[in-house]
Amino acid sequence: MKHYSYDEWMEYVSDEINDQKREQLENHLYTCDQCLETYLQAVSANVTSLPVLSNESNFTDQIMAMVAPKAVPNTNNDLSTMETVQLVPDTNNTINTINTINNTVNRKKRFYQQAVFHYLLAAAATVLLMFSGAFQSLANYANSIESPQHIQEKKPSVTEGVINKTFAWMDSLEKKEADKK
Incomplete structure (x- = not known):
């Protein structure tokens, strides 16, 4: 390199x-x-x-205001249709204008666009699944997968097999010696 x-x-x-x-x-x-x-x-x-920033505290806010497109209502004052416009800061009140637009848009959301509606919908789905037994059947299915009948028998390793055969051979030798006496 x-x-x-x-x-x-x-x-x-x-x-x-x-x-x-x-x-x-x-x-x-x-x-x-x-x-x-x-x-x-x-x-x-x-x-x-390198250039020196004259107003460091508002620099990021000013750049974001120049770069980020914001959604604002169209000229009919109808919040159901939104247009994306590029806001160019031409005065010092740009940040206040953006905040006003955001507050207007956030205030006029329909009920199904709000977070509370989504939480209530999730809670209702959870209750429905609990009472229908879906969660219980999932738990039973998980238990059946974990049960010992699905676990394959562990095959002894080669070393264990050799050791077992050696002990068996030694036991047979001891038995022969005991039979001779």
């Missing part, structure tokens, strides 16, 4: 290489721990030239 030098990783970090070389280096990082360590050293050495 070819390893890349520290200088090559410094060029990568400072964005001084072409796209083909960049792709090679990125693919190599997936498979080589040694080059990953070298890359991390290059990033640490070049940390002063």
Whole structure:
């Protein structure tokens, strides 16, 4: 496996290489721990030239607002049909707008779309299966599989067979000696 030098990783970090070389280096990082360590050293050495985040606390929220499509009601104010739109943050109130949309969508769910309905349905199915005897028949089936009649007889190993034959032979010799007396 070819390893890349520290200088090559410094060029990568400072964005001084072409796209083909960049792709090679990125693919190599997936498979080589040694080059990953070298890359991390290059990033640490070049940390002063990397951009600084102005608002670190809201950075993740702003990126997620730009990337994640959100489901909002269509223009008819009918919540049964939803459209997916890309929300682009153009003001500081984007996060509040997204939260408002999510609250509106969550508040207007139909009864069969709520978690409580699913829990009640699961409980009803469990009670029905218990009273119908389905669980009991499953338990009986499991017990019948585990019963000793289904377990095959354990065949003695070759060593045990040799030992048994040796003891039988020694017993027969002792019996012959006892008969001679």
